[in-house]
Amino acid sequence: MSPKSICSPSESSSSTKSWIVHGIVAGAAIAVAVGARAYLGRSKNFRSRVVGIIPARFASSRFEGKPLVNILGKPMIQRTWERSKLATTLDHLVVATDDEKIAECCRQFGADVIMTSESCRNGTERCNEALQKLEKKYDIVVNIQGDEPLIEPEIIDGVVKALQAAPDAVFSTAVTSLKPEDAFDPNRVKCVVDNRGYAIYFSRGLIPYNKSGKVNPQFPYLLHLGIQSYDSNFLKIYPGLHPTPLQLEEDLEQLKVLENGYKMKVIKVDHEAHGVDAPEDVEKIESFMRERNLS
Numbered sequence: 001m002s003p004k005s006i007c008s009p010s011e012s013s014s015s016t017k018s019w020i021v022h023g024i025v026a027g028a029a030i031a032v033a034v035g036a037r038a039y040l041g042r043s044k045n046f047r048s049r050v051v052g053i054i055p056a057r058f059a060s061s062r063f064e065g066k067p068l069v070n071i072l073g074k075p076m077i078q079r080t081w082e083r084s085k086l087a088t089t090l091d092h093l094v095v096a097t098d099d100e101k102i103a104e105c106c107r108q109f110g111a112d113v114i115m116t117s118e119s120c121r122n123g124t125e126r127c128n129e130a131l132q133k134l135e136k137k138y139d140i141v142v143n144i145q146g147d148e149p150l151i152e153p154e155i156i157d158g159v160v161k162a163l164q165a166a167p168d169a170v171f172s173t174a175v176t177s178l179k180p181e182d183a184f185d186p187n188r189v190k191c192v193v194d195n196r197g198y199a200i201y202f203s204r205g206l207i208p209y210n211k212s213g214k215v216n217p218q219f220p221y222l223l224h225l226g227i228q229s230y231d232s233n234f235l236k237i238y239p240g241l242h243p244t245p246l247q248l249e250e251d252l253e254q255l256k257v258l259e260n261g262y263k264m265k266v267i268k269v270d271h272e273a274h275g276v277d278a279p280e281d282v283e284k285i286e287s288f289m290r291e292r293n294l295s
Helices: 033-041 076-084 101-110 123-133 153-164 232-240 246-252 254-257 282-291
Strands: 052-057 094-097 110-117 141-144 171-177 190-193 199-202 221-230 264-268
Touching: 052 076, 052 123, 076 094, 076 101, 076 153, 094 101, 094 123, 094 282, 101 110, 110 123, 123 141, 123 221, 123 232, 141 153, 141 232, 153 171, 153 264, 171 190, 171 254, 199 254, 199 264, 221 232, 246 254, 254 264
Parallel strands: 052 094, 052 141, 094 110, 171 264
Antiparallel strands: 141 221, 171 221, 190 199, 190 221
């Protein structure tokens, strides 16, 4: 499907079914929190200033021009921006792109745009560059995937609050239940977490993987959602961390965080819609929206 840029004026998103955020396991309440509580107690404004950044690039090996693809009359990047604007924890929201076509489209529907370099290797590096160019200082940066046109503002708020509550973590993200039909799809990234809600591993393969080689219908497999938030001080050092073997093998940037020994907080949410990873996903998400009368 060829991408179409349809930059219509911003409209308020219609009320949709709220996704229930299940589990922010408060970092300050766990064993490590003896020291963590003291850290939190030093300031009532711990990690209080939050910026949301939607990284967007035109060039993509799997789906060129994806941010501008038409989804029921609006470019996908606009739908993501409109949903993100509803999050209550964000003090500011910007689009970070290296492409003038995307930038112009975003300006037309009212988004603030930060131009970034074409040399950014991934969305995290693009967020870091955009952060350096912002006039104000922020404590948390939320990387909101531009290919999540139905992102729920409650999920954005959830990952922010999770990071605020876990001073021993530098990163937070979200997962939802994995559908059996997506078990062996390498575009659907899977996640496993420990008993305290911290990430253990992410993979394009099914994890955990049992001896039968089949999906266990009784096991609660987790699907990683693209959204992630970072402590801004950590984000500044992230580009300087050397690529790691697991990161390169799986082609998953979050593995570089884990391989370097940093902690990542994970929340579980109810989320029915998939992001748009490939052209064939556009029809799926449009059908999903029509079934639920989402405009």
